[in-house]
Amino acid sequence: MAQKNRLKYILLGLLKEKKQTGYDLAKSFDSDIGEFWNANHSQIYPLLKRMEQASLIDHELDTVGEKLEKKTYFLTALGQQSFEDWLKSPSEMGGAHDEFILKLYFINDARSPLLSTMISEQEKYHNAKLAQLQAQFKAKFPTDKEVQANFGHSLVLRHAIEREKGYRSWLEEINQTLEN
Amino acid sequence: MAQKNRLKYILLGLLKEKKQTGYDLAKSFDSDIGEFWNANHSQIYPLLKRMEQASLIDHELDTVGEKLEKKTYFLTALGQQSFEDWLKSPSEMGGAHDEFILKLYFINDARSPLLSTMISEQEKYHNAKLAQLQAQFKAKFPTDKEVQANFGHSLVLRHAIEREKGYRSWLEEINQTLEN
DNA sequence: TTAAAACATGTATTTATTTACATGTTTTAA
DNA sequence: TTAAAACATGTAAATAAATACATGTTTTAA
Numbered sequence: 447m448a449q450k451n452r453l454k455y456i457l458l459g460l461l462k463e464k465k466q467t468g469y470d471l472a473k474s475f476d477s478d479i480g481e482f483w484n485a486n487h488s489q490i491y492p493l494l495k496r497m498e499q500a501s502l503i504d505h506e507l508d509t510v511g512e513k514l515e516k517k518t519y520f521l522t523a524l525g526q527q528s529f530e531d532w533l534k535s536p537s538e539m540g541g542a543h544d545e546f547i548l549k550l551y552f553i554n555d556a557r558s559p560l561l562s563t564m565i566s567e568q569e570k571y572h573n574a575k576l577a578q579l580q581a582q583f584k585a586k587f588p589t590d591k592e593v594q595a596n597f598g599h600s601l602v603l604r605h606a607i608e609r610e611k612g613y614r615s616w617l618e619e620i621n622q623t624l625e626n
Numbered sequence: 627m628a629q630k631n632r633l634k635y636i637l638l639g640l641l642k643e644k645k646q647t648g649y650d651l652a653k654s655f656d657s658d659i660g661e662f663w664n665a666n667h668s669q670i671y672p673l674l675k676r677m678e679q680a681s682l683i684d685h686e687l688d689t690v691g692e693k694l695e696k697k698t699y700f701l702t703a704l705g706q707q708s709f710e711d712w713l714k715s716p717s718e719m720g721g722a723h724d725e726f727i728l729k730l731y732f733i734n735d736a737r738s739p740l741l742s743t744m745i746s747e748q749e750k751y752h753n754a755k756l757a758q759l760q761a762q763f764k765a766k767f768p769t770d771k772e773v774q775a776n777f778g779h780s781l782v783l784r785h786a787i788e789r790e791k792g793y794r795s796w797l798e799e800i801n802q803t804l805e806n
Numbered sequence: 807t808t809a810a811a812a813c814a815t816g817t818a819t820t821t822a823t824t825t826a827c828a829t830g831t832t833t834t835a836a
Numbered sequence: 837t838t839a840a841a842a843c844a845t846g847t848a849a850a851t852a853a854a855t856a857c858a859t860g861t862t863t864t865a866a
Contacts, residue, residue: 450821450854451821451822452723452725452728453822453823455728456728459731459732462732463732463734467843467844467845468844468845468846469842469843469844469845479731482723482724482727482728482731483723483728484823485823486823486824486825487844487845487846488823488824488825488826488846488847488848489822489823489824491845491846491847492846492847493822495846510831510832510843510844511831511832511833512831512832513830513831513832514830514831514832514843514844515844515845516843516844516845517844517845529732532729533729533732533733533740533744534740536747537724537725537726537729537744537747537748538725539724539725539726539751543632543662543663543723544662544717544719545632545717545718545719546717546719547662547782547785548632548635548636548662548663549712549713549717549778550778550781550782551639551659551662551778551779551782552639552642552643552709552713552778553713553777553778554643554775554776554777554778554779555777556773556774556777558777560713560714564717567716567717568717571719593736594736595734596734597733597734597735597736597738598729598730598731598732598733598734599731599734601730601800602727602730602731604796604799605727605793605796608792608795608796609789609792611792612788612789612791612792613785615788616784616785616788619784620781630824631851631852633852633853647813647814647815648814648815648816649812649813649814649815650813653813664853665853666853666854666855667814667815667816668816668817668818668853668854668855668856669852669853669854671815671816671817672816672817673852675816690813690814690861690862691861691862691863692861692862693860693861693862694813694814694860694861694862695814695815696813696814696815697814697815
Protein backbone atom coordinates (compact mmCIF):
# COMPACT_ATOMS: atom_id res chain seq x y z
CA MET A 447 0.00 0.00 0.00
CA ALA A 448 1.46 3.30 -0.99
CA GLN A 449 1.45 5.01 2.39
CA LYS A 450 1.08 8.73 2.79
CA ASN A 451 4.75 9.47 2.98
CA ARG A 452 5.17 8.35 6.54
CA LEU A 453 8.77 7.47 5.77
CA LYS A 454 9.49 11.15 5.48
CA TYR A 455 8.44 11.67 9.07
CA ILE A 456 10.35 8.65 10.27
CA LEU A 457 13.50 10.08 8.74
CA LEU A 458 12.77 13.47 10.25
CA GLY A 459 12.22 11.85 13.63
CA LEU A 460 15.41 9.85 13.44
CA LEU A 461 17.39 12.88 12.32
CA LYS A 462 15.90 14.97 15.08
CA GLU A 463 17.33 12.59 17.63
CA LYS A 464 20.71 12.49 16.02
CA LYS A 465 22.27 13.80 12.83
CA GLN A 466 23.31 10.89 10.69
CA THR A 467 23.91 9.51 7.21
CA GLY A 468 21.54 7.76 4.86
CA TYR A 469 23.39 4.59 5.63
CA ASP A 470 22.76 5.00 9.34
CA LEU A 471 19.10 5.71 8.71
CA ALA A 472 18.77 2.60 6.57
CA LYS A 473 20.28 0.53 9.37
CA SER A 474 17.62 1.72 11.81
CA PHE A 475 15.12 -0.42 9.99
CA ASP A 476 17.14 -3.54 10.68
CA SER A 477 16.81 -3.15 14.41
CA ASP A 478 14.05 -1.79 16.61
CA ILE A 479 12.22 0.47 14.20
CA GLY A 480 12.03 -2.48 11.86
CA GLU A 481 9.41 -3.89 14.22
CA PHE A 482 6.85 -1.64 12.66
CA TRP A 483 8.27 -0.15 9.48
CA ASN A 484 10.60 -1.09 6.66
CA ALA A 485 12.62 0.85 4.15
CA ASN A 486 15.56 0.17 1.87
CA HIS A 487 18.51 2.42 1.22
CA SER A 488 17.34 2.72 -2.37
CA GLN A 489 14.23 4.41 -1.10
CA ILE A 490 15.99 6.45 1.55
CA TYR A 491 18.72 8.12 -0.52
CA PRO A 492 16.40 9.66 -3.12
CA LEU A 493 13.95 10.68 -0.41
CA LEU A 494 16.69 12.46 1.53
CA LYS A 495 17.55 14.34 -1.62
CA ARG A 496 13.95 15.42 -2.10
CA MET A 497 13.64 16.38 1.54
CA GLU A 498 16.72 18.52 1.21
CA GLN A 499 15.27 20.22 -1.85
CA ALA A 500 12.17 20.90 0.21
CA SER A 501 14.41 22.49 2.89
CA LEU A 502 13.33 20.02 5.54
CA ILE A 503 16.86 18.83 6.07
CA ASP A 504 20.38 19.88 5.21
CA HIS A 505 23.69 18.05 5.20
CA GLU A 506 27.35 18.47 5.95
CA LEU A 507 30.16 16.53 4.34
CA ASP A 508 32.43 14.50 6.56
CA THR A 509 35.49 12.75 5.26
CA VAL A 510 36.39 9.36 6.62
CA GLY A 511 39.92 8.09 6.05
CA GLU A 512 41.48 9.33 2.85
CA LYS A 513 38.64 9.70 0.41
CA LEU A 514 35.31 8.43 1.71
CA GLU A 515 32.79 11.21 1.91
CA LYS A 516 29.77 10.87 4.15
CA LYS A 517 26.72 13.08 3.97
CA THR A 518 25.55 13.73 7.47
CA TYR A 519 22.00 14.99 7.44
CA PHE A 520 20.30 17.13 10.05
CA LEU A 521 16.97 18.92 10.47
CA THR A 522 16.29 22.49 9.48
CA ALA A 523 13.84 24.65 11.40
CA LEU A 524 11.25 23.81 8.77
CA GLY A 525 11.94 20.11 9.22
CA GLN A 526 11.49 20.47 12.99
CA GLN A 527 8.18 22.21 12.45
CA SER A 528 6.98 19.69 9.88
CA PHE A 529 7.81 16.82 12.21
CA GLU A 530 5.99 18.39 15.14
CA ASP A 531 2.95 19.10 13.01
CA TRP A 532 2.84 15.45 12.08
CA LEU A 533 3.08 14.38 15.72
CA LYS A 534 0.11 16.57 16.55
CA SER A 535 -2.01 15.41 13.62
CA PRO A 536 -4.55 12.60 14.10
CA SER A 537 -3.18 9.14 13.41
CA GLU A 538 -4.67 7.09 10.66
CA MET A 539 -5.08 3.40 11.18
CA GLY A 540 -3.86 1.06 8.52
CA GLY A 541 -4.67 -2.62 8.39
CA ALA A 542 -1.73 -4.67 9.53
CA HIS A 543 -0.29 -7.05 7.01
CA ASP A 544 0.26 -10.54 8.31
CA GLU A 545 0.42 -13.24 5.71
CA PHE A 546 -0.31 -16.02 8.16
CA ILE A 547 -3.57 -14.41 9.25
CA LEU A 548 -4.43 -13.95 5.64
CA LYS A 549 -3.99 -17.65 4.96
CA LEU A 550 -5.89 -18.64 8.05
CA TYR A 551 -8.84 -16.61 6.92
CA PHE A 552 -9.28 -18.99 4.04
CA ILE A 553 -9.09 -22.22 6.01
CA ASN A 554 -12.74 -22.94 6.52
CA ASP A 555 -12.45 -26.47 7.76
CA ALA A 556 -11.26 -26.89 11.33
CA ARG A 557 -10.09 -30.37 10.38
CA SER A 558 -7.84 -29.15 7.57
CA PRO A 559 -4.53 -31.04 7.61
CA LEU A 560 -2.72 -27.80 6.84
CA LEU A 561 -3.67 -26.22 10.13
CA SER A 562 -1.37 -27.97 12.59
CA THR A 563 1.73 -27.42 10.46
CA MET A 564 0.86 -23.80 9.87
CA ILE A 565 0.26 -23.17 13.53
CA SER A 566 3.34 -24.88 14.89
CA GLU A 567 5.43 -23.00 12.36
CA GLN A 568 3.94 -19.75 13.60
CA GLU A 569 4.44 -20.72 17.21
CA LYS A 570 8.09 -21.30 16.56
CA TYR A 571 8.42 -17.94 14.88
CA HIS A 572 6.56 -15.95 17.51
CA ASN A 573 8.26 -17.64 20.43
CA ALA A 574 11.61 -16.74 18.98
CA LYS A 575 10.42 -13.24 18.25
CA LEU A 576 9.16 -12.75 21.79
CA ALA A 577 12.44 -13.93 23.27
CA GLN A 578 14.34 -11.63 20.97
CA LEU A 579 12.21 -8.64 21.88
CA GLN A 580 12.49 -9.32 25.59
CA ALA A 581 16.25 -9.56 25.30
CA GLN A 582 16.25 -6.34 23.35
CA PHE A 583 14.22 -4.61 26.04
CA LYS A 584 16.56 -5.79 28.78
CA ALA A 585 19.55 -4.62 26.79
CA LYS A 586 18.17 -1.19 25.98
CA PHE A 587 16.20 -0.50 29.14
CA PRO A 588 17.94 -2.23 32.04
CA THR A 589 16.72 0.35 34.56
CA ASP A 590 14.04 3.02 34.82
CA LYS A 591 16.66 5.62 33.98
CA GLU A 592 16.84 4.43 30.37
CA VAL A 593 13.06 4.23 30.16
CA GLN A 594 12.75 7.84 31.25
CA ALA A 595 15.38 8.98 28.77
CA ASN A 596 13.68 7.24 25.86
CA PHE A 597 10.12 6.90 26.92
CA GLY A 598 8.40 6.47 23.57
CA HIS A 599 10.93 4.02 22.37
CA SER A 600 10.40 1.86 25.44
CA LEU A 601 6.64 1.98 24.99
CA VAL A 602 6.95 0.82 21.42
CA LEU A 603 9.12 -2.10 22.44
CA ARG A 604 6.68 -2.96 25.20
CA HIS A 605 3.93 -2.87 22.63
CA ALA A 606 5.78 -5.26 20.37
CA ILE A 607 6.27 -7.58 23.33
CA GLU A 608 2.60 -7.42 24.26
CA ARG A 609 1.70 -8.07 20.65
CA GLU A 610 3.82 -11.21 20.59
CA LYS A 611 2.40 -12.43 23.89
CA GLY A 612 -1.09 -11.93 22.55
CA TYR A 613 -0.19 -13.70 19.36
CA ARG A 614 1.20 -16.63 21.27
CA SER A 615 -1.76 -17.04 23.56
CA TRP A 616 -4.06 -16.80 20.56
CA LEU A 617 -2.14 -19.62 18.86
CA GLU A 618 -2.32 -21.70 22.05
CA GLU A 619 -6.03 -21.11 22.19
CA ILE A 620 -6.37 -22.42 18.65
CA ASN A 621 -4.37 -25.50 19.54
CA GLN A 622 -6.71 -26.22 22.42
CA THR A 623 -9.70 -25.84 20.17
CA LEU A 624 -8.17 -28.29 17.73
CA GLU A 625 -7.49 -30.91 20.38
CA ASN A 626 -11.17 -31.30 21.17
CA MET B 627 5.48 -1.43 0.75
CA ALA B 628 5.01 -3.12 -2.55
CA GLN B 629 3.96 -6.51 -1.24
CA LYS B 630 4.69 -9.67 -3.10
CA ASN B 631 1.35 -9.80 -4.82
CA ARG B 632 -0.56 -11.09 -1.85
CA LEU B 633 -3.68 -9.42 -3.20
CA LYS B 634 -3.72 -11.99 -5.97
CA TYR B 635 -4.09 -14.76 -3.40
CA ILE B 636 -6.72 -12.89 -1.46
CA LEU B 637 -8.79 -12.59 -4.61
CA LEU B 638 -8.24 -16.26 -5.39
CA GLY B 639 -9.29 -17.17 -1.86
CA LEU B 640 -12.39 -15.04 -1.98
CA LEU B 641 -13.34 -16.41 -5.38
CA LYS B 642 -12.76 -19.95 -4.19
CA GLU B 643 -15.38 -19.46 -1.53
CA LYS B 644 -17.87 -17.89 -3.88
CA LYS B 645 -17.86 -16.72 -7.47
CA GLN B 646 -18.37 -13.00 -7.54
CA THR B 647 -17.76 -9.70 -9.29
CA GLY B 648 -14.93 -7.24 -8.92
CA TYR B 649 -17.33 -4.97 -7.13
CA ASP B 650 -18.15 -7.69 -4.62
CA LEU B 651 -14.48 -8.38 -4.08
CA ALA B 652 -13.78 -4.70 -3.49
CA LYS B 653 -16.54 -4.61 -0.89
CA SER B 654 -14.89 -7.42 1.08
CA PHE B 655 -12.21 -5.00 2.13
CA ASP B 656 -14.75 -2.73 3.74
CA SER B 657 -15.86 -5.38 6.19
CA ASP B 658 -14.01 -8.18 7.93
CA ILE B 659 -11.08 -8.72 5.59
CA GLY B 660 -10.41 -5.01 5.87
CA GLU B 661 -9.14 -5.74 9.37
CA PHE B 662 -5.89 -6.89 7.91
CA TRP B 663 -5.73 -5.89 4.27
CA ASN B 664 -6.91 -3.10 2.02
CA ALA B 665 -7.48 -2.74 -1.68
CA ASN B 666 -9.35 -0.37 -3.98
CA HIS B 667 -11.47 -1.29 -6.92
CA SER B 668 -8.98 0.51 -9.15
CA GLN B 669 -6.42 -2.05 -8.10
CA ILE B 670 -8.77 -4.99 -8.24
CA TYR B 671 -10.23 -4.61 -11.73
CA PRO B 672 -6.90 -4.53 -13.58
CA LEU B 673 -5.57 -7.36 -11.42
CA LEU B 674 -8.58 -9.53 -12.24
CA LYS B 675 -7.89 -8.92 -15.90
CA ARG B 676 -4.28 -9.98 -15.50
CA MET B 677 -5.26 -13.01 -13.49
CA GLU B 678 -7.64 -14.03 -16.20
CA GLN B 679 -4.92 -13.67 -18.82
CA ALA B 680 -2.79 -15.91 -16.62
CA SER B 681 -5.66 -18.48 -16.63
CA LEU B 682 -6.02 -18.35 -12.86
CA ILE B 683 -9.62 -17.24 -13.13
CA ASP B 684 -12.35 -17.01 -15.72
CA HIS B 685 -15.61 -15.10 -15.86
CA GLU B 686 -19.18 -15.36 -17.01
CA LEU B 687 -21.38 -12.46 -18.02
CA ASP B 688 -24.59 -11.91 -16.11
CA THR B 689 -27.11 -9.31 -17.09
CA VAL B 690 -28.91 -7.38 -14.41
CA GLY B 691 -32.07 -5.51 -15.33
CA GLU B 692 -32.11 -4.25 -18.89
CA LYS B 693 -28.52 -3.45 -19.72
CA LEU B 694 -26.16 -3.77 -16.76
CA GLU B 695 -23.56 -6.45 -17.37
CA LYS B 696 -21.73 -8.01 -14.48
CA LYS B 697 -18.57 -10.06 -14.81
CA THR B 698 -18.78 -12.89 -12.36
CA TYR B 699 -15.36 -14.37 -11.80
CA PHE B 700 -14.53 -17.89 -10.66
CA LEU B 701 -11.42 -20.02 -10.19
CA THR B 702 -9.93 -22.27 -12.82
CA ALA B 703 -8.14 -25.49 -11.90
CA LEU B 704 -4.87 -23.58 -12.19
CA GLY B 705 -6.19 -20.91 -9.85
CA GLN B 706 -7.19 -23.56 -7.31
CA GLN B 707 -3.72 -25.04 -7.48
CA SER B 708 -1.97 -21.69 -7.23
CA PHE B 709 -4.02 -20.78 -4.17
CA GLU B 710 -3.29 -24.07 -2.43
CA ASP B 711 0.42 -23.76 -3.16
CA TRP B 712 0.36 -20.37 -1.51
CA LEU B 713 -1.41 -21.72 1.56
CA LYS B 714 1.29 -24.37 1.92
CA SER B 715 4.18 -21.95 1.45
CA PRO B 716 5.92 -20.42 4.48
CA SER B 717 4.46 -17.11 5.61
CA GLU B 718 6.57 -14.03 5.58
CA MET B 719 6.19 -11.52 8.35
CA GLY B 720 5.77 -7.89 7.44
CA GLY B 721 6.10 -5.08 9.90
CA ALA B 722 2.68 -3.77 10.84
CA HIS B 723 2.01 -0.16 10.00
CA ASP B 724 0.51 1.79 12.84
CA GLU B 725 1.01 5.52 12.66
CA PHE B 726 0.34 6.05 16.33
CA ILE B 727 3.11 3.68 17.33
CA LEU B 728 5.35 5.42 14.90
CA LYS B 729 4.71 8.76 16.53
CA LEU B 730 5.10 7.38 20.01
CA TYR B 731 8.51 6.08 19.11
CA PHE B 732 9.69 9.65 18.77
CA ILE B 733 8.30 10.96 22.04
CA ASN B 734 11.33 10.71 24.23
CA ASP B 735 10.08 12.71 27.15
CA ALA B 736 7.56 11.03 29.41
CA ARG B 737 6.39 14.49 30.43
CA SER B 738 5.59 15.57 26.87
CA PRO B 739 2.31 17.48 26.78
CA LEU B 740 1.40 15.69 23.58
CA LEU B 741 1.21 12.30 25.23
CA SER B 742 -2.06 12.48 27.10
CA THR B 743 -3.99 13.80 24.12
CA MET B 744 -2.49 11.23 21.82
CA ILE B 745 -3.25 8.40 24.18
CA SER B 746 -6.81 9.33 24.98
CA GLU B 747 -7.48 9.72 21.27
CA GLN B 748 -6.15 6.24 20.71
CA GLU B 749 -8.14 4.84 23.60
CA LYS B 750 -11.30 6.20 22.11
CA TYR B 751 -10.48 4.66 18.77
CA HIS B 752 -9.52 1.23 20.07
CA ASN B 753 -12.43 1.00 22.47
CA ALA B 754 -14.81 1.66 19.63
CA LYS B 755 -12.94 -0.79 17.46
CA LEU B 756 -13.09 -3.50 20.06
CA ALA B 757 -16.82 -3.03 20.56
CA GLN B 758 -17.34 -3.15 16.83
CA LEU B 759 -15.34 -6.34 16.44
CA GLN B 760 -17.11 -8.03 19.30
CA ALA B 761 -20.47 -7.13 17.80
CA GLN B 762 -19.26 -8.46 14.47
CA PHE B 763 -18.23 -11.73 16.06
CA LYS B 764 -21.56 -12.16 17.77
CA ALA B 765 -23.37 -11.44 14.53
CA LYS B 766 -21.31 -13.80 12.40
CA PHE B 767 -20.64 -16.53 14.92
CA PRO B 768 -23.59 -16.74 17.30
CA THR B 769 -23.09 -20.46 17.95
CA ASP B 770 -20.40 -23.07 17.51
CA LYS B 771 -22.07 -24.21 14.32
CA GLU B 772 -21.02 -21.05 12.50
CA VAL B 773 -17.52 -21.28 13.92
CA GLN B 774 -17.15 -24.80 12.58
CA ALA B 775 -18.44 -23.79 9.17
CA ASN B 776 -16.01 -20.91 8.87
CA PHE B 777 -13.22 -21.80 11.18
CA GLY B 778 -10.41 -19.65 9.77
CA HIS B 779 -12.61 -16.64 9.50
CA SER B 780 -13.60 -16.93 13.14
CA LEU B 781 -9.98 -17.27 14.20
CA VAL B 782 -9.05 -14.14 12.35
CA LEU B 783 -11.82 -12.20 14.01
CA ARG B 784 -10.78 -13.57 17.38
CA HIS B 785 -7.27 -12.44 16.61
CA ALA B 786 -8.42 -8.93 15.79
CA ILE B 787 -10.34 -8.89 19.08
CA GLU B 788 -7.31 -10.09 21.04
CA ARG B 789 -5.21 -7.49 19.29
CA GLU B 790 -7.55 -4.72 20.36
CA LYS B 791 -7.69 -6.00 23.92
CA GLY B 792 -3.93 -6.06 24.04
CA TYR B 793 -3.77 -2.59 22.58
CA ARG B 794 -6.19 -1.28 25.15
CA SER B 795 -4.42 -2.78 28.12
CA TRP B 796 -1.14 -1.46 26.79
CA LEU B 797 -2.63 2.03 26.60
CA GLU B 798 -3.99 1.68 30.14
CA GLU B 799 -0.58 0.62 31.32
CA ILE B 800 0.90 3.75 29.80
CA ASN B 801 -1.68 5.90 31.53
CA GLN B 802 -0.76 4.37 34.87
CA THR B 803 2.89 5.03 34.22
CA LEU B 804 2.08 8.64 33.45
CA GLU B 805 0.08 9.15 36.62
CA ASN B 806 3.11 8.45 38.81
C1' DT C 807 -41.87 9.95 -8.93
C1' DT C 808 -37.70 11.24 -8.13
C1' DA C 809 -33.47 11.76 -5.83
C1' DA C 810 -30.02 9.38 -3.40
C1' DA C 811 -27.59 5.39 -2.54
C1' DA C 812 -25.74 1.42 -4.09
C1' DC C 813 -24.26 -1.29 -7.94
C1' DA C 814 -20.90 -1.88 -11.60
C1' DT C 815 -16.63 -1.24 -14.38
C1' DG C 816 -13.17 0.78 -15.98
C1' DT C 817 -8.64 4.28 -16.96
C1' DA C 818 -4.97 7.78 -15.83
C1' DT C 819 -1.71 9.76 -13.00
C1' DT C 820 1.24 10.00 -9.34
C1' DT C 821 3.65 8.11 -5.68
C1' DA C 822 5.70 4.28 -2.97
C1' DT C 823 8.37 0.31 -2.73
C1' DT C 824 11.13 -3.65 -4.04
C1' DT C 825 14.78 -5.84 -6.38
C1' DA C 826 18.60 -5.53 -8.97
C1' DC C 827 22.39 -3.08 -10.79
C1' DA C 828 26.63 -0.39 -9.88
C1' DT C 829 30.75 1.37 -7.60
C1' DG C 830 34.11 2.31 -4.40
C1' DT C 831 36.30 2.80 0.69
C1' DT C 832 37.47 1.51 5.36
C1' DT C 833 37.76 -1.54 9.11
C1' DT C 834 38.36 -5.87 11.26
C1' DA C 835 39.76 -10.32 12.06
C1' DA C 836 42.21 -14.33 10.55
C1' DT D 837 48.83 -8.87 4.67
C1' DT D 838 44.93 -9.89 2.81
C1' DA D 839 40.30 -11.22 2.40
C1' DA D 840 35.81 -10.53 4.19
C1' DA D 841 32.60 -7.68 6.33
C1' DA D 842 30.88 -3.43 7.02
C1' DC D 843 30.60 1.26 5.50
C1' DA D 844 28.83 4.47 2.07
C1' DT D 845 26.11 6.26 -1.91
C1' DG D 846 23.84 6.15 -5.61
C1' DT D 847 20.60 4.66 -10.16
C1' DA D 848 17.34 1.68 -12.99
C1' DA D 849 13.55 -1.03 -13.77
C1' DA D 850 9.50 -3.11 -12.39
C1' DT D 851 5.62 -3.59 -9.55
C1' DA D 852 2.15 -2.06 -6.12
C1' DA D 853 -1.04 1.09 -4.55
C1' DA D 854 -3.58 5.50 -3.73
C1' DT D 855 -6.21 9.12 -5.60
C1' DA D 856 -8.63 11.10 -9.05
C1' DC D 857 -11.05 10.88 -13.24
C1' DA D 858 -14.91 8.92 -15.91
C1' DT D 859 -19.35 6.76 -16.99
C1' DG D 860 -23.52 4.54 -16.67
C1' DT D 861 -27.42 1.36 -14.33
C1' DT D 862 -30.46 -0.35 -10.76
C1' DT D 863 -32.57 -0.26 -6.40
C1' DT D 864 -34.49 1.83 -2.44
C1' DA D 865 -36.62 4.96 0.39
C1' DA D 866 -38.73 9.39 0.99
